[in-house]
Amino acid sequence: MTAFRVSVHITPRRGILDPQGKAVEGALHSLGFAGVKEVHVGRYIVVETDAETQNAAEAEVKAMCERLLANPVIEDFEIESVAAR
Amino acid sequence: MRFGIVTFPGSNCDYDAFRAVVDTLGEEAVYLWHKDHDLQGSDVVILPGGFSYGDYLRAGAIARFSPIMREVIAHARRGGPVIGICNGFQIACEAGLLPGALLKNASLKFVSAPVRIRVENSQTRFTSDYDRHQILTIPVAHGDGRYTADDSTLKELEHSGQVVFRYVDSGGDATEAGNPNGSSNNIAGIINREGNVVGLMPHPERALDSLLGSDDGLGFFQSILATVAA
Numbered sequence: 380m381t382a383f384r385v386s387v388h389i390t391p392r393r394g395i396l397d398p399q400g401k402a403v404e405g406a407l408h409s410l411g412f413a414g415v416k417e418v419h420v421g422r423y424i425v426v427e428t429d430a431e432t433q434n435a436a437e438a439e440v441k442a443m444c445e446r447l448l449a450n451p452v453i454e455d456f457e458i459e460s461v462a463a464r
Numbered sequence: 465m466r467f468g469i470v471t472f473p474g475s476n477c478d479y480d481a482f483r484a485v486v487d488t489l490g491e492e493a494v495y496l497w498h499k500d501h502d503l504q505g506s507d508v509v510i511l512p513g514g515f516s517y518g519d520y521l522r523a524g525a526i527a528r529f530s531p532i533m534r535e536v537i538a539h540a541r542r543g544g545p546v547i548g549i550c551n552g553f554q555i556a557c558e559a560g561l562l563p564g565a566l567l568k569n570a571s572l573k574f575v576s577a578p579v580r581i582r583v584e585n586s587q588t589r590f591t592s593d594y595d596r597h598q599i600l601t602i603p604v605a606h607g608d609g610r611y612t613a614d615d616s617t618l619k620e621l622e623h624s625g626q627v628v629f630r631y632v633d634s635g636g637d638a639t640e641a642g643n644p645n646g647s648s649n650n651i652a653g654i655i656n657r658e659g660n661v662v663g664l665m666p667h668p669e670r671a672l673d674s675l676l677g678s679d680d681g682l683g684f685f686q687s688i689l690a691t692v693a694a
Contacts, residue, residue: 395567395612396567396570396646398568398570398646399568447521447525447526447529448521452557452563452564452565452612452614453565453567453612
């Protein structure tokens with residue numbers, strides 16, 4: 380078994396009103412960041428887990444996302460990085 | 465009739481629900497601890513309001529995997545009545561007992577106020593004591609009450625009379641002004657297709673005495689008594 384560190388980005392599903400993102404967007408505009416087109420606020424989760432292979436670690440975290448870490452009705456997730464520790 | 469009221473770490477309306485059952489209905493109530501595996505013979509299960517597990521991750525997401533929830537889900541699958549109020553509604557959605565999800569209020573603010581809701585379907589076992597389109601004043605107290613589902617689910621809910629309560633304005637219309645949280649179609653409460661699981665953000669258990677502002681929640685509990693006992 381190898382120890383892996385897996386990062387997941389969870390964001391509000393596109394098309395669903397994201398008032399938090401909108402509020403941050405407005406604040407950025409008022410700070411003078413005129414080029415900001417859109418902001419989305421989500422969650423960043425780091426899972427440290429033991430697995431046989433990198434693929435296995437990734438598959439396991441995907442299953443975690445589907446069951447608990449993300450809600451497929453309202454959120455999308457992306458597994459960003461898998462690194463052996 | 466025996467009501468089982470689940471207490472999760474962070475539940476704070478379990479006592480209100482208990483008093484509603486015992487004092488108002490004169491029925492029996494038992495608290496069900498989240499770590500228990502036994503519904504103790506409950507005929508009806510109430511998932512009460514509160515902030516189970518501190519609303520960590522998503523409201524209701526962790527409570528949904530509590531040991532007792534396995535029994536609650538089995539009870540619901542057998543056709544047993546389950547009521548999810550506020551955080552309980554969020555838990556029921558996370559558990560897949562009801563479709564859709566509850567998101568942060570569109571205003572980003574916690575809303576604690578009496579609201580007006582309209583009974584959209586009075587032919588359920590939780591609303592039979594009301595008239596169709598009767599308007600009730602019931603308090604809400606939530607930060608994540610914006611009901612959301614995909615378009616086809618919303619269409620199906622509307623089509624099959626599963627929208628039980630809708631937020632309305634002072635004129636009784638489902639307008640943006642009457643919507644406290646930005647819910648799709650002003651939805652305040654829904655029922656599953658089978659008609660045994662109901663979820664709503666407003667708190668009928670806090671509206672049982674006109675001394676406290678409203679007794680419009682009485683009909684909700686009386687409906688259950690009349691239709692579940694029958």
